[in-house]
Amino acid sequence: MAEIELPAELLNKIEKTGPVDLVIGVTGPAAPSELCSRARNSLRDISAKTIVAYAGTTHADSLPCVDTPIQLASFPMPSSNSGAFWLDISTAQRSVLALAERWGARACMVTHNDLAALEPETLRLLVEPVLQSQADLMMPIYVQGKYEGLISKCLLAPFSRALYGRRVRFPLSFDFCAGAAVFKKLTDAGSRAHGVAPLLWPANEVAIRGGKMGQAPVAVHHAVRTDHNDLTAILTEFAGSLFQEAEADAAHWQRVRGSEVVTRFGKSSFAKEDSAAQIDPKPMVESFVLGSRNLEEVWRLVLPPAITLELKRLSRLDADNFRMPDTLWARIVYDFALAHRMRRVSRTHVLGALTPLYLGWVASYTQEVASATSEEADRRIVQLAAAFEEQKPYFVSRWRWPERVS
Amino acid sequence: MSLDKIIAAGAPAKKKKPGSASDPLWYKDAILYELHVKAFADSNNDGIGDFKGLISKVDYIVSLGVTCIWLLPFFPSPLRDDGYDIADYMDVHPSYGTLDDFKEFLSVAHDRGLQVMIELVVNHTSDQHPWFQAARNAPPGSPERDFYVWSDTDQRYKDARIIFTDTERSNWTWDPVAQAYFWHRFFSHQPDLNFDNPRVLEEVLKVLRFWLDMGVDALRLDAVPYLVERDGTNCENLAETHEAIKTIRAALDAEYEGRMILAEANQVPANVRPYFGDADECHMAFHFPLMPRIYMALSQEDRQPITDIMAQTPEIPAPCQWGLFLRNHDELTLEMVTGDERDYMYLAYSADPRMRINVGIRRRLAPLMENSRARIELLNSLLFSFPGTPILYYGDEIGMGDNIYLGDRNGVRTPMQWSSDRNAGFSRVNPARLYSPVIMDAVWGYEAINVEAQDSDPSSLLNWMRNLIALRKLFKVFGRGTLRFLDPSNCKILAYLRELGDEQVLCVANLSRVWQPVQLDLKGFEGLIPVEMLGYVEFPAIGNDYYPLTIGPYGFLWLELQTPKRVEDYEE
Numbered sequence: 001m002a003e004i005e006l007p008a009e010l011l012n013k014i015e016k017t018g019p020v021d022l023v024i025g026v027t028g029p030a031a032p033s034e035l036c037s038r039a040r041n042s043l044r045d046i047s048a049k050t051i052v053a054y055a056g057t058t059h060a061d062s063l064p065c066v067d068t069p070i071q072l073a074s075f076p077m078p079s080s081n082s083g084a085f086w087l088d089i090s091t092a093q094r095s096v097l098a099l100a101e102r103w104g105a106r107a108c109m110v111t112h113n114d115l116a117a118l119e120p121e122t123l124r125l126l127v128e129p130v131l132q133s134q135a136d137l138m139m140p141i142y143v144q145g146k147y148e149g150l151i152s153k154c155l156l157a158p159f160s161r162a163l164y165g166r167r168v169r170f171p172l173s174f175d176f177c178a179g180a181a182v183f184k185k186l187t188d189a190g191s192r193a194h195g196v197a198p199l200l201w202p203a204n205e206v207a208i209r210g211g212k213m214g215q216a217p218v219a220v221h222h223a224v225r226t227d228h229n230d231l232t233a234i235l236t237e238f239a240g241s242l243f244q245e246a247e248a249d250a251a252h253w254q255r256v257r258g259s260e261v262v263t264r265f266g267k268s269s270f271a272k273e274d275s276a277a278q279i280d281p282k283p284m285v286e287s288f289v290l291g292s293r294n295l296e297e298v299w300r301l302v303l304p305p306a307i308t309l310e311l312k313r314l315s316r317l318d319a320d321n322f323r324m325p326d327t328l329w330a331r332i333v334y335d336f337a338l339a340h341r342m343r344r345v346s347r348t349h350v351l352g353a354l355t356p357l358y359l360g361w362v363a364s365y366t367q368e369v370a371s372a373t374s375e376e377a378d379r380r381i382v383q384l385a386a387a388f389e390e391q392k393p394y395f396v397s398r399w400r401w402p403e404r405v406s
Numbered sequence: 407m408s409l410d411k412i413i414a415a416g417a418p419a420k421k422k423k424p425g426s427a428s429d430p431l432w433y434k435d436a437i438l439y440e441l442h443v444k445a446f447a448d449s450n451n452d453g454i455g456d457f458k459g460l461i462s463k464v465d466y467i468v469s470l471g472v473t474c475i476w477l478l479p480f481f482p483s484p485l486r487d488d489g490y491d492i493a494d495y496m497d498v499h500p501s502y503g504t505l506d507d508f509k510e511f512l513s514v515a516h517d518r519g520l521q522v523m524i525e526l527v528v529n530h531t532s533d534q535h536p537w538f539q540a541a542r543n544a545p546p547g548s549p550e551r552d553f554y555v556w557s558d559t560d561q562r563y564k565d566a567r568i569i570f571t572d573t574e575r576s577n578w579t580w581d582p583v584a585q586a587y588f589w590h591r592f593f594s595h596q597p598d599l600n601f602d603n604p605r606v607l608e609e610v611l612k613v614l615r616f617w618l619d620m621g622v623d624a625l626r627l628d629a630v631p632y633l634v635e636r637d638g639t640n641c642e643n644l645a646e647t648h649e650a651i652k653t654i655r656a657a658l659d660a661e662y663e664g665r666m667i668l669a670e671a672n673q674v675p676a677n678v679r680p681y682f683g684d685a686d687e688c689h690m691a692f693h694f695p696l697m698p699r700i701y702m703a704l705s706q707e708d709r710q711p712i713t714d715i716m717a718q719t720p721e722i723p724a725p726c727q728w729g730l731f732l733r734n735h736d737e738l739t740l741e742m743v744t745g746d747e748r749d750y751m752y753l754a755y756s757a758d759p760r761m762r763i764n765v766g767i768r769r770r771l772a773p774l775m776e777n778s779r780a781r782i783e784l785l786n787s788l789l790f791s792f793p794g795t796p797i798l799y800y801g802d803e804i805g806m807g808d809n810i811y812l813g814d815r816n817g818v819r820t821p822m823q824w825s826s827d828r829n830a831g832f833s834r835v836n837p838a839r840l841y842s843p844v845i846m847d848a849v850w851g852y853e854a855i856n857v858e859a860q861d862s863d864p865s866s867l868l869n870w871m872r873n874l875i876a877l878r879k880l881f882k883v884f885g886r887g888t889l890r891f892l893d894p895s896n897c898k899i900l901a902y903l904r905e906l907g908d909e910q911v912l913c914v915a916n917l918s919r920v921w922q923p924v925q926l927d928l929k930g931f932e933g934l935i936p937v938e939m940l941g942y943v944e945f946p947a948i949g950n951d952y953y954p955l956t957i958g959p960y961g962f963l964w965l966e967l968q969t970p971k972r973v974e975d976y977e978e
Contacts, residue, residue: 251880255909257971397942400877402864 006075006102013073019104021048022127025075025096027089027174028113030054032072038118039070045120046127048106053099054113055092075099084237089174090200094187101183107131108183112174117220125216125266126177135263136211138177139203140218141169146369146377147279150362153381156238158388159333162395163246163253164207167262167385168215171203172238174222178202182211199241208252216265235358236351239333243340254396259389278370284363285319291356298353302339307331314360324364326387332357333388334395342402423621425664426516432473433624433666433690433795434727435885436521437875439472440734441800442488443480443502444841446822448833453840455821455832457498457507461514466857470803471875474521476626478735480508484534484595488735488819490525490628491532491596495613512621523624523668524617528610529632530596537609538597542584552603555589555635563589566641572764591632591641601633601650611657618658624666627651627688630681631671643677651687666690668729674742675719685723693719693728693794695742698751700732700788701774702743704781705754707918709900711747712788713891727885728794732785733802736815737766738774760810768815772805777849779805780960783870784915787962790878791904791913793889803871804860807850812842820845825858877939881966883909892926899924899957910967912936916957925952936965 006014024039032054039052050070055077078091093110100108107130111117117126117140129135142149152170160171178186185205206213246253292299292315300308310328317323332354339350369377429435447459457480467475479489480502489499498508515522531538537553544550560578568574569591578587579594588597599606614625634646651669658665669681669688674695681691696719699711722728738755740748748765755774756767767774775781782805789796801822809817821844824831830844830852837843844852860866878884887906894901898918904911910931916922928948936945936953945965957963 251882254880257968393942400880400942401873401940 006099010073010075013071014103017051017071017103020051021105021131022046022050022107022109023096023100023103023105024050024052024109024111024118024123025093025099026052026054026111026113026115027092027096028054028077029056030113030115032056032074035115035118036070036072038115039072042118042120042123043070045124046131048127048131051103051105053096055095085234086172086199086237086241090198093200093202097178097183098187100178101180101187104180106180107177108180109177110175112222114222116222117175117218119220122175122218122220125218126175129214129216129265130177130179133179134212134265135214136179136182137202137206137213138265139168139170139213139215139262140173140175140220141215141264142173142221143217143219146372146374147366150365151234151238151358154329154361154365154384155235155333155358156242157381158330158385159242159246159337160201160204161259161385162330162388162392163249163256164204165253165256165259166203166207166213167259168203168207168213170215171201172199172242173202175218175220176202178206182206182209185209185211198244199237201242201245204245204249208249212263214263214265217267231358232352232355235355236348239336239354240340240347240351243337246337247341250399254399279366281322281363281366282319284359284366285317285322288322288356288360288363289315291353291359295353295356298345298349299357301345302350302353303332303335307335311357319363320367322360322363322367324361326384327391329357329361329384330388330391331394334391334398337395338398338402341399422619422662425618425621425623425662426519426521427623427664430664431725431886432521432664433668435879435882436474436795437472437878438474438476438523438729438795438797439467439470439800440476440478440731440797441822442478442735442819445819445832446800447824448821448835451834452501453833453835454501455841456501457503457511461507461511464511464514464518464520468518468520469872470798471872471879472798473519473879474523474624475515476523476624476797477525479525479527484532486532486595487593488815490527491530491534491593492527493532493534493536496616509620516621521623523626523666524622525628526610526614526617526625526667527628528599528613529629530590530592530598533595533597537599541597542581542588546586549605551584553600553606554597555600556584556586557589558586560587562637563635563639563641565639566591566635570764589635591629598632598635601646607650607653610654614654614657615661618662618665623664624668626668626670627654628670630669630688631673631677643671643673643680648680648683648687651681652683655683655687668692672739672741675715679720679722682722682726685725689725690727690729690795693730694739696792697731697733698738698740698743698747700785701738701755702747702751703900704785704917705750707898709897709917712900716889716891729797730789730792730794731797731799732789733769733771733774733799733818734797735799735819737763737768739764739766741765758810763815768808768810768817770806770808770818771799771802773807773850777805778960779867782867784917784960784962786871786874787913787964788900788915790874791884791902791911791964793884793887793904795885796878798871803868804855804857805867806855807845807847809843809845816842823852823856825856826853830856831858873940877964881909881911881939882906883911887911892928894924894926896922896924898922901926910934911939912965912967913962914955914957914965915962916960919959921956921958923954923956925954928953931967933970934967935970937968939964939966 035052035054043050051073052070053073053075056074078095096110097108107127109127126138129138156171157169161167186202292311336350336354339345340347369380443457443460444455446455447463448455449458450456480499481492482494482497482499483489483491498505512522540550541554560576566577568577570593577589577591579590581588590596590598631642633650634644635641636644666689669691671678671681671691672694678691681688695715699715702711703709740751756762761767761769772782806823809820820842821830821832829837829840860868883904883906887904890903892901899922900915900917902913931948932950933947935947
């Protein structure tokens with residue numbers, strides 16, 4: 001659970017202000033003047049007593065929002081000391097939720113400190129359903145092109161959907177809005193794992209506890225830090241955390257069958273047409289082939305023989321004909337999740353060995369959707385999610401009886 | 407002294423460590439692993455296992471999937487009854503390490519998510535305990551003398567049975583120092599404490615607080631039916647004994663959260679039921695009579711011994727739980743079966759008279775099953791699916807054997823077999839210095855049966871056990887659900903339903919050595935789909951007729967009854 005020690009000044013402010021409707025929490029430092037300006041603009045259509053909190057130490061009293069219904073407050077940013085990219089964000093998200101709980105808020109919107117989500121339409125879509133008790137949690141559907149957000153689209157989202165039974169497009173997001181009913185659940189999330197501070201998977205947590213969920217397309221683009229572009233590191237952090245959550249939640253998700261559509265708010269179409277040039281799959285296929293040579297030993301420990309054989313066959317294909325079936329990719333992800341649980345190989349090695357396989361699937365996907373519109377590509381992603389769901393019995397079976405696989 | 411005063415008298419001023427479990431009913435979902443510190447791992451190579459050694463093996467215990475370690479007595483003791491003769495309740499036997507070593511172990515176990523249960527052996531002490539030494543030297547009627555039960559004659563309490571029939575002729579022993587007889591329900595070197603003396607209970611509560619303050623999660627109350635004696639009774643299960651337990655429980659509830667006490671009451675279920683009280687005595691109690699009847703049912707290839715004893719098992723308060731086991735550190739006790747049943751068990755499971763001791767059979771699980779993997783698995787499937795908390799005895803997870811040529815019950819207390827190295831990897835000491843010889847014969851020896859070998863064998867019993875334990879932990883129904891036996895005409899089939907909310911599990915076991923057909927009456931479950939839980943395989947849906955199954959020799963099925971998967975369009 002996020003433990004934040006609030007300074008006396010802030011505690012006094014909470015007491016003085018009394019309960020509020022909405023806390024908007026920025027998960028990092030922000031310039032107070034810009035924050036105030038953006039918040040004032042984005043909240044113009046929302047009538048709610050609002051606190052805008054940000055990580056920092058600037059005295060709120062000196063800030064320019066004092067004459068508006070919006071109040072600014074800074075809170076101490078707990079350090080995860082992990083060096084991991086998303087863990088810092090998750091830690092800050094938990095802190096914001098804990099702050100909202102302390103403030104007695106009805107809703108809490110967490111958002112990235114690039115402030116890109118502080119736009120009227122985004123806030124309206126994510127906050128209103130929570131304030132109006134239509135949802136306990138509102139998740140964003142980031143409007144993206146067909147080549148964007150592929151880790152989420154081809155791994156995090158389909159895996160989460162199959163396990164937790166909710167069709168959430170972005171289970172790990174910079175922005176979301178939670179209702180008071182789930183504050184504690186989300187701040188407590190992760191306390192199951194001993195001694196490990198996990199990422200916050202808000203949708204999965206709420207799914208476990210049977211909360212109402214919604215999602216809305218938002219035209220928000222967050223610039224990812226350029227110093228964190230190592231694919232293996234990103235995959236290791238995201239997939240490792242998700243697999244760890246799966247281990248902790250096994251008693252729940254093994255009893256979930258099928259999946260529910262999550263109520264959509266806002267417009268129904270959310271695919272963004274790409275102006276980007278075509279992606280060349282060759283380097284990715286080469287990485288896959290290289291992986292099949294160098295990592296064969298790890299793959300053989302993680303994957304059953306039938307899949308290893310299939311990968312061998314794939315490695316002999318030229319780039320133009322390279323296609324990785326959804327069923328195969330789903331089983332690979334499940335087998336890696338299982339290997340992560342079984343610890344027969346170190347987790348770092350397991351997750352590292354996933355990267356070339358991921359690139360293999362991306363190479364396959366980019367060729368399949370090369371001439372497709374974004375909407376067609378999106379349907380392709382939905383099809384992949386369905387494959388993960390269909391293969392879930394394979395995963396459960398492997399999980400329960402790992403030795404019984406040929 | 408009133409109960410409140412007794413509790414208040416010892417209330418500690420120092421800071422207590424909290425228990426490690428967040429769910430107050432943690433013991434209902436627990437899987438206990440019983441072990442001897444002396445038998446598990448020897449870190450200093452003196453031939454005796456110790457806490458440092460145990461700490462080095464916590465990862466192994468975690469890998470098993472068990473959730474609570476039950477430590478057999480590790481206190482200072484002359485060790486004439488394997489530590490159940492305690493000479494100091496608040497320390498660690500020097501052979502096993504120090505109090506700090508214990509604290510370190512406790513911390514490591516808690517860090518790894520394990521709970522820890524230790525023994526509270528308070529029916530009796532060692533005759534070397536300072537209390538007894540003071541008592542025998544104190545004049546009759548003095549407070550010191552009054553800590554134990556004395557008499558000028560050995561004719562009192564004549565209706566009390568003798569428990570250790572192989573070694574004891576009477577429950578009274580003459581003490582030449584005290585010039586009086588003292589009372590003992592067990593060995594003559596284990597004088598019973600006098601629970602009619604309130605000071606005894608005060609001291610017991612001090613002991614309890616000493617360990618619970620440290621963070622210990624659970625206490626096993628040893629020999630609990632025998633605390634109080636009265637003429638004209640069999641001196642078992644007396645109302646005054648229950649009063650003492652209630653006092654202990656009240657102190658526990660008043661001062662601690664998330665802790666548990668478990669009663670060792672080797673009695674028929676109806677007599678064990680009062681040890682739960684109105685949920686104001688023990689949280690848990692062993693179900694002793696079930697264990698021999700499981701073996702009997704298997705040998706007779708007939709479910710009746712099991713269904714009979716379960717029919718005699720009364721309901722218990724909601725927060726309470728049965729403790730179930732197949733084997734433990736003692737003999738397979740036959741005290742709670744009829745004479746004919748006992749004779750049958752002796753014939754079936756102890757052909758060699760050396761396998762018998764007192765009123766029971768001193769053998770481990772695997773030898774009792776003649777090393778049949780199928781039978782070992784079947785019995786474990788029952789243990790892990792019956793209503794209660796399963797308790798695993800160290801070494802049984804790898805099918806360790808026993809040594810019937812060792813005295814007392816030491817044949818089932820031999821060193822843990824870690825590897826095929828010297829002394830089974832238990833110790834590097836000269837084998838002659840081991841506290842007990844390791845098992846060395848061709849079938850059961852450590853070179854054939856050890857953790858290291860089974861760890862690397864995906865099909866080993868060890869890995870099978872790990873899977874079974876992990877599977878059980880996925881379903882709360884096993885620890886908390888109701889039990890209902892089905893009554894198929896084929897008596898070689900044991901079939902029962904476990905239910906908890908929307909979790910419904912059908913368990914079917916073939917107690918015979920050959921294939922068996924069975925028709926199950928599953929009225930009320932029409933339309934549900936049985937899914938075999940180990941392999942996650944869907945079976946045909948349940949219809950309006952009897953549900954037919956065919957089960958292989960000693961086979962078993964755990965079937966989760968699922969509602970058919972809803973069909974939704976994948977398009978969004």
